[in-house]
Amino acid sequence: MPAPDDTAFSPASAIEISGLTKTYAAAGRAPEKHALKGLDLQIPTGSIFGLLGPNGAGKSTTINILAGLVRKTAGQVRIWGFDQDVNPRQSRAAIGIMPQELNIDPFFTPRASLEVQAGLYGVPKAERWTDELLELVGLTDQAESYTRNLSGGMKRRLLLAKALVHRPQILVLDEPTAGVDITLREMLWQNVRKLNEQGMTIILTTHYLEEAEEMCDRIAIIDRGELVLCEDTHTLLGRTDSKTLVIDTGEASALPGLPEGIRVERRADGRLALGYAPSRHTVDQLIDAVRGAGLSIRDIAVEAPDLEDVFLRLTSHREG
């Protein structure tokens, strides 16, 4: 196996977290808080990985530990093969973080912000790619403006560029599209896809499950500091054994009799919605039953569950 400091080195897991524990100390009247309770997580190199969970699950704590902003209580974190405790400099160099908060110095221009950031990471002048980065995030025209005069969207784009100054192998985006408009969201996703195609591993936290479903090839759900599951997105979506067959019968007939286990209702638009478990019934059986009841079929559609259904099912029973 090549040494981790070989530039061609590429570990199977971009990030490996084992037994990660974080307990925030009691402060004032607030008792101590077990934010992470022995989290194990492998993030495959080259993936677009979604880290999801309800409020307070421990996502920000995990990301802040990766970023070196929060000290873990116990456990091991390897970033690009480097143990965070043993090789802090190399593990920090492998990761770029686009934070939630707009932590930008208002008196710097975007160009100066990027140069300062590159300096902090020790990127030699000759290896800086400031112009390319400004171009990538669409800030070439604002390169010399005061950052305080930039719009919120432009500031976020600058944060993305800042996360990339040291050409990290791993990019972490913490709630990148919370409260941003559609144009910015699309621009961001285009960039993320492009960077991923070039080999960068992307880790994303988001409250927009639709977005995770569309963007991520693998998803981990955490809840109350514990891993609920970590699976490929399509496997995760296939977990719920429930689909709905929606039929336009073109007439307001009585509800047909159907095989046991099928839930039937008439929707406000007049269509019949038949809820079924694909493991128990086929679409053929349902269609036969509807026809057998003397109804004609004008149009038909199958609705599959989305990530939101799966997410709620996996986390709601844990409420309390």
Ligand SMILES: Nc1ncnc2c1ncn2[C@@H]1O[C@H](COP(=O)(O)OP(=O)(O)OP(=O)(O)O)[C@@H](O)[C@H]1O
């Ligand atoms: N500095 C802190 N001191 C004490 N408790 C904290 C601190 N930071 C976070 N916590 C607590 O740790 C738990 C996990 O919080 P964290 O912010 O990691 O969750 P999250 O999944 O990012 O949630 P959200 O989606 O709401 O940001 C929460 O109960 C939170 O109140």
